Amino acid sequence: MAILSVPVPSAVHILVGGFAVLILHLIVLSVYRLVFHPLAKFPGPLQYKLSAWPLLWQAYKGNRHIRHLCDHEKYGPIVRIAPDTLSFNTASALNTIYGPRSANVKKGEWYKTFDVAAGSYSSFTETDRDKHAAKRRWLSPAFSVESQKSNEPVVIDVIERFCETMRPSGNDWGPKWNITEETTRLGFDIMGGIVFGCDFKSVQEEENRDLADSVLPASKFLYWVSHLPLAALVRPLLRTRLFEIAGGQPVVDNNRLINYASSQVQLQSCEIKGGEKEERADRIDFLSRIVNSGDKKTGWQPTRADLDTECLNLMNAGADPYSGAIAATLFYLAHNAGALEKATAEVRSVFTTPDEICNGPKLNSCTYMYACIEETLRRAAPVPSHLPRVVLPGGMDIDGHHLPEGTVVGVSSYSLHHSPVHFPDPWSFQPERWIESTSVSQESINHARRAFWPFGLGTRQCIGGNLAYLQLKLSLAHVLYRYDMRLAPDDPGRGGGGPCMEQGRQREDEFQLWDAFGYGRDGPVVQFKKA
Numbered sequence: 001m002a003i004l005s006v007p008v009p010s011a012v013h014i015l016v017g018g019f020a021v022l023i024l025h026l027i028v029l030s031v032y033r034l035v036f037h038p039l040a041k042f043p044g045p046l047q048y049k050l051s052a053w054p055l056l057w058q059a060y061k062g063n064r065h066i067r068h069l070c071d072h073e074k075y076g077p078i079v080r081i082a083p084d085t086l087s088f089n090t091a092s093a094l095n096t097i098y099g100p101r102s103a104n105v106k107k108g109e110w111y112k113t114f115d116v117a118a119g120s121y122s123s124f125t126e127t128d129r130d131k132h133a134a135k136r137r138w139l140s141p142a143f144s145v146e147s148q149k150s151n152e153p154v155v156i157d158v159i160e161r162f163c164e165t166m167r168p169s170g171n172d173w174g175p176k177w178n179i180t181e182e183t184t185r186l187g188f189d190i191m192g193g194i195v196f197g198c199d200f201k202s203v204q205e206e207e208n209r210d211l212a213d214s215v216l217p218a219s220k221f222l223y224w225v226s227h228l229p230l231a232a233l234v235r236p237l238l239r240t241r242l243f244e245i246a247g248g249q250p251v252v253d254n255n256r257l258i259n260y261a262s263s264q265v266q267l268q269s270c271e272i273k274g275g276e277k278e279e280r281a282d283r284i285d286f287l288s289r290i291v292n293s294g295d296k297k298t299g300w301q302p303t304r305a306d307l308d309t310e311c312l313n314l315m316n317a318g319a320d321p322y323s324g325a326i327a328a329t330l331f332y333l334a335h336n337a338g339a340l341e342k343a344t345a346e347v348r349s350v351f352t353t354p355d356e357i358c359n360g361p362k363l364n365s366c367t368y369m370y371a372c373i374e375e376t377l378r379r380a381a382p383v384p385s386h387l388p389r390v391v392l393p394g395g396m397d398i399d400g401h402h403l404p405e406g407t408v409v410g411v412s413s414y415s416l417h418h419s420p421v422h423f424p425d426p427w428s429f430q431p432e433r434w435i436e437s438t439s440v441s442q443e444s445i446n447h448a449r450r451a452f453w454p455f456g457l458g459t460r461q462c463i464g465g466n467l468a469y470l471q472l473k474l475s476l477a478h479v480l481y482r483y484d485m486r487l488a489p490d491d492p493g494r495g496g497g498g499p500c501m502e503q504g505r506q507r508e509d510e511f512q513l514w515d516a517f518g519y520g521r522d523g524p525v526v527q528f529k530k531a
């Protein structure tokens with residue numbers, strides 16, 4: 001009987017064949033994305049239309065916000081920044097996407113990598129709208145007026161000790177301080193007190209700095225990893241030894257923060273003595289307010305993993321954006337002598353002793369100081385790039401375009417906050433633009449506010465916004481009341497841009513941000529003198 005001989009392909013044939021299939025697949029995919037894709041009509045650089053990898057590279061470099069701004073300047077108010085993603089740069093898009101509860105979007109997949117290594121999703125990363133609503137209701141007592149009032153002495157205590165550490169010993173200018181380093185620890189110490197009732201003292205004591213100095217590297221790492229096109233495959237590996245080896249120090253940092261938050265939950269929720277659970281009734285911190293509660297409306301109760309993840313989130317989301325914002329405020333004041341002088345004079349005329357500086361009518365009467373904070377949040381919003389939202393079934397209309405389900409949409413605060421349509425002379429630091437006067441009408445302030453969103457918008461708006469404003473006002477008032485401030489004469493440019501930096505980073509009087517959740521930053525380097 002004749003045996004049919006079927007030729008067995010060689011390894012070379014298989015490789016060549018596989019390669020040919022891959023090339024064909026890429027050609028077909030490219031043609032589809034350029035010509036037939038529902039977003040094909042929107043302008044943008046060719047490489048963005050073809051692939052999501054350029055976006056990942058920008059996230060890795062911390063330059064996304066700068067690229068978005070340049071792209072909008074070149075291509076207009078709508079830019080296709082990845083095959084399935086559009087960036088908008090109008091107040092109308094901002095208010096359509098993020099504002100209304102009924103907006104047909106939810107948070108994008110991007111969020112899911114952020115804190116899942118702690119075991120669950122937090123109120124920040126939960127993408128399911130109903131589950132998020134339950135978590136938000138669960139957290140609300142921690143952010144109530146009563147809670148803020150009882151936690152204010154904790155905040156003031158940490159700020160006063162920060163000021164004490166900065167105090168020059170003589171009557172001349174004191175030592176140089178890199179404000180980014182010191183305020184990173186200040187923000188962490190405040191959050192340690194508020195969230196866990198712990199006194200980290202990382203501003204004062206070197207041995208307590210590991211945790212404080214871990215927040216930003218961990219966030220920067222997770223920020224770009226979240227942009228990986230196959231991030232879903234990476235998520236289960238985040239806490240493995242393999243990932244620690246591959247990812248290095250930022251992964252170790254992230255795990256250290258997770259372990260810390262978890263140990264605090266363990267301590268608080270299970271203080272067992274003689275077999276009985278003992279609760280400390282005198283505690284006012286956030287953890288003590290959420291540990292034994294849930295969502296009354298739906299009956300949802302947090303698991304241990306939910307608690308661990310939420311505490312990690314509160315610690316990170318609370319600490320770093322504030323630290324970045326106060327560093328940026330001091331940068332802009334140190335670089336704008338007139339504004340520094342006016343804000344300082346205001347604070348010193350309102351208060352007669354530092355002990356008086358607390359929340360209340362006097363602090364609220366410091367309108368110029370408040371305008372300096374607003375203007376800083378415009379120039380250096382702590383989340384400068386997109387907060388991605390994905391369009392749900394049924395699609396959505398934005399700025400006159402119907403977008404199909406699955407489209408990822410977003411607005412970059414850095415880009416919109418520098419739009420001359422809403423902010424005339426956008427590259428100058430002008431606190432006055434936020435104060436009604438003969439030259440600034442209430443209409444122009446309202447017009448600016450429509451495009452101003454440092455704390456997000458709508459149902460996913462920052463839950464800690466009021467607390468953050470209070471922290472910013474208190475810390476600025478305490479510093480300005482006590483000290484004069486100047487840029488260190490031998491390091492005046494730290495934190496600003498320069499001619500040798502990348503495109504978009506040339507302005508010496510602009511505080512440079514490296515995009516993340518919070519942002520990478522450095523400086524300013526300043527000196528203080530007793531008032």
Ligand code: HEM
Pocket residue numbers: 123124125136313314315317318319321322325381382383387454455456457459460461462463464465467468
């Ligand atoms: C200057 C300081 C701060 C800024 C600029 C800021 C900014 C933001 C932004 C833009 C969002 C929206 C994120 C999104 O849509 O994806 C957000 C959410 C959040 N922030 Fe803040 N934040 C600050 C301080 C704080 C503080 C002090 C806390 C609390 C301790 C906090 C806790 C949160 C939480 C829990 C969320 C998630 C809210 C939700 O989705 O329901 N933030 N923050």
